[in-house]
Amino acid sequence: MEDNREEQKEALQVLVEFNVRLVKNMKIVVKELSGKRLDDTDNFLKSIIDAMNWEIQVVNGTLDLLNEGKVRLDKDAFNAQVEKAGGAIASGDDAKMAEAFTELLPYFERLGEAAGEVI
Template identity: 65%
Template sequence: MEDARKEQLEALEVLAEFNDRLVKNMNIIVKELSGERLDDTDKFLKSIVDAINWEIQVVNGTMEALNDGKERVNKESFNAAVVALSRAIGENDDAKMAEEFKKIIPVFEQLGVSAKEVIK
């Protein structure tokens, strides 16, 4: 049990470091999807989606630690934001993707804050 908790905290440490860069990149992709597309926008978008998926896996594996003592991450609202973004990406509509990224950025910012709070 103690080993599982230690592994969760280690995963959250990595997430905390990784999250700031992901959020920064999400803000950049919003600009690109809002009419400032570049030659590598699709490749950049894929790398961001891969990073989001990795963070989702970490959240799923560390929810117990994240919400230890108090709710820091609401699983239902987190999942709803992810599903909405996923739908927009599936439609391949730049404007919709930009809008959903704008909505999910605060969710991932809060995740970063929560991870840092737990690992202190």
């Protein structure tokens, strides 16, 4: 049990460092999807989606530790925004994706803060 807790803490430590870059890149991709598209926007978007998926996996494996003692991350609200973003991504519509990422951004910012509090 203690080993699992240490693994969770290590995962959150990596997430904290990773999350800073993800949040920064999410802000950049919103600008690109809002009319300032570049040649590599699709590749950039894919890397951001991959990073988001990795962080979501970490959340799924560490939620009990993240919310130990108090609720730091509202799983239902987080999941609802992730699902909305997934729908926007599936649509391929830049405007919808920009809006969904803008709405999702505070949840990833909060995730970084919550992970920082725990570690």
